[in-house]
Structures are given as C-alpha cells and as structure tokens.
Amino acid sequence: MSLQDILNNYRPIIEEELKRALPISDPQLSPFYGMMHYHLGWTDENFATQSQAGGKRLRPVLCLLACQAVGGEPQQVLPAAVAIELIHNFSLLHDDIEDNSPTRRHRATVWKVWGRPQAINAGDGMFALAHLALQRLSETGLPDDRVLVAWQVFDQACLALCEGQYLDMSFEDRLDVDVDQYLTMIRRKTAALLSCSTWLGALLGSGDASLAARYARFGENLGMAFQIEDDILGIWGKEKVTGKPQAGDIRQRKKSLPIVYALQQETSLPASEQRVHRVYRREVIDEDAIEIVLDSLQALGARQYARQMALDYHRQALAELEATGIENEGQTGLRELATLLVNRQY
Amino acid sequence: MSLQDILNNYRPIIEEELKRALPISDPQLSPFYGMMHYHLGWTDENFATQSQAGGKRLRPVLCLLACQAVGGEPQQVLPAAVAIELIHNFSLLHDDIEDNSPTRRHRATVWKVWGRPQAINAGDGMFALAHLALQRLSETGLPDDRVLVAWQVFDQACLALCEGQYLDMSFEDRLDVDVDQYLTMIRRKTAALLSCSTWLGALLGSGDASLAARYARFGENLGMAFQIEDDILGIWGKEKVTGKPQAGDIRQRKKSLPIVYALQQETSLPASEQRVHRVYRREVIDEDAIEIVLDSLQALGARQYARQMALDYHRQALAELEATGIENEGQTGLRELATLLVNRQY
Numbered sequence: 094m095s096l097q098d099i100l101n102n103y104r105p106i107i108e109e110e111l112k113r114a115l116p117i118s119d120p121q122l123s124p125f126y127g128m129m130h131y132h133l134g135w136t137d138e139n140f141a142t143q144s145q146a147g148g149k150r151l152r153p154v155l156c157l158l159a160c161q162a163v164g165g166e167p168q169q170v171l172p173a174a175v176a177i178e179l180i181h182n183f184s185l186l187h188d189d190i191e192d193n194s195p196t197r198r199h200r201a202t203v204w205k206v207w208g209r210p211q212a213i214n215a216g217d218g219m220f221a222l223a224h225l226a227l228q229r230l231s232e233t234g235l236p237d238d239r240v241l242v243a244w245q246v247f248d249q250a251c252l253a254l255c256e257g258q259y260l261d262m263s264f265e266d267r268l269d270v271d272v273d274q275y276l277t278m279i280r281r282k283t284a285a286l287l288s289c290s291t292w293l294g295a296l297l298g299s300g301d302a303s304l305a306a307r308y309a310r311f312g313e314n315l316g317m318a319f320q321i322e323d324d325i326l327g328i329w330g331k332e333k334v335t336g337k338p339q340a341g342d343i344r345q346r347k348k349s350l351p352i353v354y355a356l357q358q359e360t361s362l363p364a365s366e367q368r369v370h371r372v373y374r375r376e377v378i379d380e381d382a383i384e385i386v387l388d389s390l391q392a393l394g395a396r397q398y399a400r401q402m403a404l405d406y407h408r409q410a411l412a413e414l415e416a417t418g419i420e421n422e423g424q425t426g427l428r429e430l431a432t433l434l435v436n437r438q439y
Numbered sequence: 440m441s442l443q444d445i446l447n448n449y450r451p452i453i454e455e456e457l458k459r460a461l462p463i464s465d466p467q468l469s470p471f472y473g474m475m476h477y478h479l480g481w482t483d484e485n486f487a488t489q490s491q492a493g494g495k496r497l498r499p500v501l502c503l504l505a506c507q508a509v510g511g512e513p514q515q516v517l518p519a520a521v522a523i524e525l526i527h528n529f530s531l532l533h534d535d536i537e538d539n540s541p542t543r544r545h546r547a548t549v550w551k552v553w554g555r556p557q558a559i560n561a562g563d564g565m566f567a568l569a570h571l572a573l574q575r576l577s578e579t580g581l582p583d584d585r586v587l588v589a590w591q592v593f594d595q596a597c598l599a600l601c602e603g604q605y606l607d608m609s610f611e612d613r614l615d616v617d618v619d620q621y622l623t624m625i626r627r628k629t630a631a632l633l634s635c636s637t638w639l640g641a642l643l644g645s646g647d648a649s650l651a652a653r654y655a656r657f658g659e660n661l662g663m664a665f666q667i668e669d670d671i672l673g674i675w676g677k678e679k680v681t682g683k684p685q686a687g688d689i690r691q692r693k694k695s696l697p698i699v700y701a702l703q704q705e706t707s708l709p710a711s712e713q714r715v716h717r718v719y720r721r722e723v724i725d726e727d728a729i730e731i732v733l734d735s736l737q738a739l740g741a742r743q744y745a746r747q748m749a750l751d752y753h754r755q756a757l758a759e760l761e762a763t764g765i766e767n768e769g770q771t772g773l774r775e776l777a778t779l780l781v782n783r784q785y
Contacts, residue, residue, distance in 0.1 A: 121623065125605040187563060191556035210537035210608055213559055217533060218601035220566055224594040228587070237583035241574070244590065248570040255564035259471040262556055277467065 096433040099426055100154050106168070107153045110175040114226035124207075128215040129222075132186055132203050148198065151434075152177045152286060155315075156294035158430065159308045161423030165298020172229035173243055173293045179223035180247075181286060184254050186216035191262065199336060220251075230297065239300055243293050250289035257282025264348040268356055268370055275353045276317070283323075284316030291315075291427070307413050311427070314410035318435045321403040324349035325396060326437065328387075334438045340383045346373055350402065351395035352386075358393045407435045442779040445772055446500050452514070453499045456521040460572035470553075474561040475568075478532055478549050494544065497780075498523045498632060501661075502640035504776065505654045507769030511644020518575035519589055519639045525569035526593075527632060530600055532562035537608065545682060566597075576643065585646055589639050596635035603628025610694040614702055614716055621699045622663070629669075630662030637661075637773070653759050657773070660756035664781045667749040670695035671742060672783065674733075680784045686729050692719055696748065697741035698732075704739045753781045 111133065117126045127140040134147020153174035160170040167174075188194070189202040190209055196202060204212035227247055230240045260278040264270045291312030296305035326335050327342035327349055342349050352369065359367040368389045372382045390396060410431050414424060457479065463472045473486040480493020499520035506516040513520075534540070535548040536555055542548060550558035573593055576586045606624040610616045637658030642651035672681050673688035673695055688695050698715065705713040714735045718728045736742060756777050760770060 119623075121620070122602055122605065124609070125602060184563075187559055191559055209555075211605065213533055213537055214601055214604050214608065217530075217562075217566070218598060218605070220563070221594050221597035221601060224570065224590075225598065228591055228594070231587055237587055240587065241577055241583055244570075245574055248567050248574070251567035252564060252571065255560055255567060256468055256471060258560050259468065259557070259564070262560065263470070274467070277465075 094426075094429060096430070096437075099158075099430050099433070100149055100151065102426075103154050103157050103167070104150060106171060107150050107157075107174060107178070110171045110226075111178060114172075114175055114179065114222055114229075125215065125218060128203050128207055128211065129182075129219050131206070132182060132215070132219075134198070138201070138206050148178075148182070150178060152181055152290040155287060155290040155312060155427070155430065158423050158426040159291040159294030159312075160298035161294075162417075162419055162421060162427060163295045163299035163301070163304060163308070163423075164421075165294070167298075169233040169235060170230075170294055170297045172226055172233065173247070173297055174290070176223045176227035176247065177250075177286065177290050177293070179219055179226055180251055180254070183216050183219040183223060184258070184286075186212060186219065188258065190216075191258070235297060236300075239297060242302075243297055246289055246292055246296070250285045253281040253285035257285065261348075265346070267348075268373055270348050270353050271357050272350070272353055275348065275350055279317060279320040280313070283320040284313045287316030287319065288313035304417060307417050311410050311413040311431075314406045314413065315431050315434065318403045318406035318410060318431075321350050321399055321406065322435050322437060324351060325399050325403070328352075328390070329396065331438075340387065343383050343386050344378055346378065350399045351390050354398050355386075355390050355393045355395045358395075359389075403435050407431060440775060442776070442783075445504075445776050445779070446495055446497065448772075449500050449503050449513070450496060452517060453496050453503075453520060453524070456517045456572075457524060460518075460521055460525065460568055460575075471561065471564060474549050474553055474557065475528075475565050477552070478528060478561070478565075480544070484547070484552050494524075494528070496524060498527055498636040501633060501636040501658060501773070501776065504769045504772040505637040505640030505658075506644035507640075508763075508765055508767060508773060509641045509645035509647070509650060509654070509769075510767075511640070513644075515579040515581060516576075516640055516643045518572055518579065519593070519643055520636070522569045522573035522593065523596075523632065523636050523639070525565055525572055526597055526600070529562050529565040529569060530604070530632075532558060532565065534604065536562075537604070581643060582646075585643060588648075589643055592635055592638055592642070596631045599627040599631035603631065607694075611692070613694075614719055616694050616699050617703050618696070618699055621694065621696055625663060625666040626659070629666040630659045633662030633665065634659035650763060653763050657756050657759040657777075660752045660759065661777050661780065664749045664752035664756060664777075667696050667745055667752065668781050668783060670697060671745050671749070674698075674736070675742065677784075686733065689729050689732050690724055692724065696745045697736050700744050701732075701736050701739045701741045704741075705735075749781050753777060 115126060115129055117123050127136060130136045131138065135142065137143045156170060156174040156177060157167040160167050185197065186203055189197055190204045190212055194202055195205050203215060227244065230243060257278055261282055288309045292305055292309035295308035299305065327347065328340055328351055330339065332338050355369045359370055368385050372378060372386050375382060411428060414428060461472060461475055463469050473482060476482045477484065481488065483489045502516060502520040502523060503513040506513050532549055535543055536550045536558055540548055541551050549561060573590065576589060603624055607628055634655045638651055638655035641654035642648065673693065674686055674697055676685065678685050701715045705716055714731050718724060718732050721728060757774060760774060
C-alpha cells in the first residue's frame with residue numbers, strides 16, 4: 094500500500110468525527126468557528142464549503158492503527174484520534190503566527206486572512222475544543238479511569254509541544270546549538286505528539302499500560318525519524334515534491350539537524366573555514382550564500398549523518414513494534430506507515 | 440470583612456498550589472516557565488524572586504468559598520481553584536497581545552518583555568498546565584466520575600472565554616452593537632469563568648449537580664454584575680483607585696455597556712445629535728472628544744442605566760444563594776464578596 098492508501102483508509106471516519114467536534118452553534122459565532130474550518134481545509138476564506146487538502150491526518154491514523162494492533166475498537170478511540178489532530182492544528186495555527194508564515198498548504202494562513210489577534214484566539218478555541226473532543230471518550234463506553242489516564246497523557250503531550258516550541262524559538266538567535274539540544278527540542282516539538290497518538294491508541298484499545306508504553310516508544314522514535322527526514326527535505330527536497338522552495342530552511346536560517354551538525358563540526362575548524370557560521374551571521378542569505386552552505390554540508394557529510402540518524406530512529410521504532418510479538422493488520426499498517434514516512438521522495 | 444480580608448484568607452494555600460502547578464523541570468526550559476512566573480507576579484524580568492501583586496485570585500477564592508458553603512473540603516477542591524486561575528491568566532497573557540497592551544498591574548506585559556511569539560507560546564503552555572493542575576483532583580480522593588464532569592465544565596468555560604473574546608474583538612469595528620449582543624459577549628468573556636469557579640467548587644464539594652447549578656448561576660450573575668461595574672470604573676473610575684487613566688475605555692473606543700447603551704439610544708436621535716457615534720468614528724479621540732462623550736453619556740443616563748443593570752444582576756446572584764437555604768461561613772463569604780465586588784470605590 095502507498096502512504097496515501099493507508100491514510101485514506103481511515104480518512105472518512107476521521108473527517109466525520111472532526112466535524113462533529115467543531116460544530117457551529119450561534120450564527121453570531123460562525124466566523125470564529127469558520128476560521129478553524131478554513132484552517133482544516135473545509136472552507137475557503139469566505140466560508141464557502143471547499144474540499145482542500147487539510148493535512149495528512151497522520152496522527153489520528155497512527156492512533157487508530159495502534160488501537161487496531163492491540164485488538165481495540167478504532168471507533169471507540171476516535172475521539173482521542175481527533176483530539177490529537179486538533180491539538181496538532183492548534184499548534185500549527187499559533188506556529189504560523191510565531192514564525193510569521195504567510196502560507197500553509199498553498200493557502201494564506203489564518204492570521205494572514207483574519208489578523209493576528211483573531212488567529213491567536215481561534216487557536217485557543219481549538220485547544221479547548223480538542224479537550225471537549227477528547228471527553229467524548231466517556232460516551233464510547235470506555236471506563237472512567239482509562240479516560241482519566243488518557244487525559245493526562247494528552248496534556249503532557251500538549252505541554253511538551255509548547256516546551257519544544259519554546260526551545261525551537263530560543264535557538265533562533267544562537268549558533269551554538271548542539272545535536273543533543275536539537276534532539277531534546279524535536280523530542281518535545283514533534284515526537285511527543287506522535288508518541289501520544291500511538292500511546293493513546295494502544296492504551297485506550299487495550300487498557301494495558303506496559304503494552305501501551307511500547308507503542309508510545311514506537312511513536313516517539315518514529316517522530317524523531319520523521320522530523321529528521323523533514324529536516325533533510327527542508328534542505329534537499331525538490332519544490333515539486335515538498336511544495337516548498339528548495340533549501341528553504343537555509344534561507345530561513347532554521348536550526349535543523351544538518352545545520353546544527355555542521356555548526357558543531359565547524360567549531361573544531363579554524364575560523365576562516367567556518368563557512369556555515371559566517372553565512373548564518375549575515376544579514377541576508379542570498380542564492381550564493383545558500384550555495385556556500387550546501388557545499389559545506391556536503392563537505393562535512395551532514396546529509397549522510399542526518400539520514401543515518403533517521404534510519405537509526407526508524408530501526409528503534411520497528412524494534413518496539415516487533416517486541417510486542419503482535420502480528421495483524423493494524424501492526425502491518427504501522428510498520429508500513431513508519432517505513433514510508435522515512436522514505437519520502439526527494 | 441473587607442474584600443482584601445476575604446481574598447487574603449485563602450491566599451496562602453492558593454499560592455502554594457499555584458506554585459506546585461508550575462514547577463521548573465529542566466534548566467534549559469527555565470525561561471519558558473519563568474515567563475509564566477513573571478506574569479503571576481512571582482519574579483521580575485530577570486526571574487529574580489519578587490512579591491508583586493499578581494492579581495486578586497478572585498476566581499479561586501470564589502471556588503473555595505462555594506465548596507465551603509456546600510460543606511465540602513476546600514483542600515480537596517484546590518486543584519480546580521488553581522486550574523481556573525491559570526486559565527484566567529492564560530487568557531490575560533493572550534488578551535494583552537491581542538489588545539496590544541504594553542502594561543498590566545503596573546508592569547510590562549509578557550509580550551512586551553519577551554516578544555509576541557514567546558508570549559503566545561507561554562500562554563499555550565499555561566493552558567496545558569491548567570489542565571494538568573485540574574487533574575490533581577484525582578489525587579485528592581474525589582471519585583473519577585466527578586472529576587470527569589469537572590473537566591467538562593472546565594473546558595466548556597474555556598471555550599466560552601474564547602467565544603467571548605472573539606465577539607469582543609469583532610465589536611471593535613462596529614458601532615451597531617446593541618445591549619443584547621454586549622450581554623452575550625460578557626456572559627462568555629467574563630461570567631462563564633466566574634460561573635465555572637462557583638460551579639466547580641459546589642459540584643466537587645457536594646457531588647450534588649442541582650445544588651451546583653444554583654452556585655453556577657450565582658457565579659454567572661455575579662460575573663455579569665462584576666463586568667458591568669468594571670465598565671463603569673473604566674469610564675468614571677479615578678486613576679488613584681483603578682490604576683488606569685480615567686476615561687481610558689473611551690480613549691480606547693471600548694464597546695463597554697455605557698457606550699453601547701448610548702450608541703443604541705442615539706439611533707433614535709437625528710444624525711446631528713449622535714455625538715458618541717461621531718466621536719467613535721474619528722481617527723483620534725482627544726481630551727475634547729472624551730468630554731463630548733462624557734457629556735452625552737450624562738445626558739442619556741448611561742451611567743445610571745449600567746449601574747441599575749449591575750445591581751439587578753447582583754440581586755439575582757444573591758437570590759440564587761438564598762434559594763439554597765444554606766447558612767454558614769462559606770455562604771456568608773460569598774454574599775459579602777458579591778456585595779463588595781459591585782460596590783468598589785470610584
């Protein structure tokens with residue numbers, strides 16, 4: 094199966110539950126909810142119904158597959174899957190403001206259309222709605238104590254997300270970020286929510302905390318691999334494939350893994366040879382500067398280093414799956430998904 | 440007892456629980472938590488310990504008094520009281536960005552010190568921490584089903600808060616807001632969280648949903664009265680008392696109740712006599728313009744109108760308390776607090 098096939102399999106029930114989680118009550122409030130609907134790809138800027146690619150829905154699919162793998166009933170776990178997708182989208186809404194990004198998924202970002210104040214507030218509303226969505230777990234017949242544990246896991250992931258975003262922003266003005274600090278950052282910013290997805294799927298589906306812990310570690314390692322692959326794509330991915338200009342992450346001075354690795358390697362070189370440092374200190378990064386960075390990354394083996402690390406995390410992720418001894422359709426789906434995610438096209 | 444006495448009574452246990460809810464884990468993350476500590480009045484801009492007035496802690500006090508009134512154990516309900524205070528402060532953090540406010544409680548706002556991106560994210564972190572604080576209810580011996588209901592009430596209030604903020608911001612460019620729309624807005628933006636405070640206090644303290652509903656309505660009506668009094672203070676309150684320049688709300692073109700009432704009354708006057716409309720359409724509101732508005736409000740009886748409405752809500756709030764037939768120290772505290780809040784100094 095292709096990545097798209099696996100994702101599309103669950104898409105209809107995910108979209109249905111997402112829509113249930115974001116109703117419009119009072120007509121006075123319809124633009125408030127409309128901004129969220131727009132962000133999720135359901136409407137255009139005038140709130141006319143539209144079917145846009147509102148994201149891969151990767152996290153809810155991971156959650157439902159993990160549930161299926163442990164023998165649970167995906168329909169019962171759907172509220173958690175959707176709550177996680179809402180948290181992911183809440184964070185994108187705010188990240189776009191924080192990063193000053195004018196577009197997402199080939200459309201204007203919410204703040205670009207409705208202004209920063211309303212966009213901040215729409216994100217906050219989505220944060221609350223994510224919790225209300227999660228509470229629907231109580232209606233699907235799950236025991237109270239399990240729902241309470243799910244709630245805890247969920248908000249710990251939300252907090253980790255914010256901690257990771259803090260670290261990421263704090264790296265912006267620094268050239269001395271090392272690989273360990275980078276890994277701490279992405280563990281929170283990206284891996285925590287993927288981990289939460291498989292954790293909750295397995296926990297709610299089985300009630301078995303130690304089994305769920307394995308799926309949590311699967312998700313976490315997969316999240317690390319996924320982010321590092323994203324970093325590679327952000328530098329060497331073709332625009333045709335990623336939808337973003339090639340080397341965009343260099344232009345935006347992102348502290349992605351290949352860059353952090355190169356900066357760290359350069360510290361043992363004489364100052365005159367610290368080319369990435371020099372470019373990152375410039376006011377403007379033009380095409381020539383990008384060429385210099387690409388050259389340096391090549392000379393330092395930064396791409397191979399990052400690729401190897403992604404593969405290591407991918408291997409650890411699969412090892413967690415194997416250790417469960419489970420073999421079924423859900424498990425196969427997780428395994429295929431993991432492998433497809435670290436082998437995306439360049 | 441004075442307002443301050445009632446508030447101070449519970450202050451030590453509230454501050455202690457608040458601090459427990461906002462620990463600093465990793466030194467790398469200390470500025471992330473530091474921004475929240477600063478906002479709550481515990482540190483200065485350099486994160487040096489400081490004891491500032493970090494707000495009245497009105498909402499947690501209402502929660503604990505309601506708990507006490509229904510015969511509950513305040514210590515058991517403390518996590519909810521503190522979670523509500525954190526939600527209140529999360530919303531202030533974001534409101535300050537959305538309103539572009541440079542100061543709060545005589546200090547620079549978080550966004551003013553650390554920039555908007557970090558301030559948005561610190562607010563998000565506080566939102567997640569509020570939920571983690573609420574989860575501590577499970578540790579104080581409350582039954583799971585009661586904790587789950589509390590969680591629901593809590594996030595419904597969070598959502599209402601965002602809905603109210605949406606409405607408030609959407610009123611900014613409008614002169615046709617009527618009193619009903621204004622009341623819908625403050626019911627969500629202000630009254631919902633005060634209602635949540637007394638609701639949760641009574642619900643968690645007694646487990647009696649219909650008794651809790653009375654306390655919820657007490658809190659809601661009190662919230663309406665409280666906000667309308669705030670509106671009156673925002674126009675006629677002396678700077679010495681409020682800490683804000685007199686008539687500040689006129690300068691900022693706020694759609695507070697006296698203004699909304701005046702705008703609505705003016706629609707039945709000939710255009711030449713619509714003085715508040717004219718001033719609110721101006722580019723700049725100078726001292727002369729403020730005088731014109733104050734004159735018009737006087738002529739239209741806007742202050743008396745607002746004051747009467749605040750007293751009506753106050754009366755309804757007290758009627759809910761009386762209807763419970765409860766008489767004890769907690770109940771007396773709530774009654775006194777309500778009366779003091781609608782009779783603040785001008």
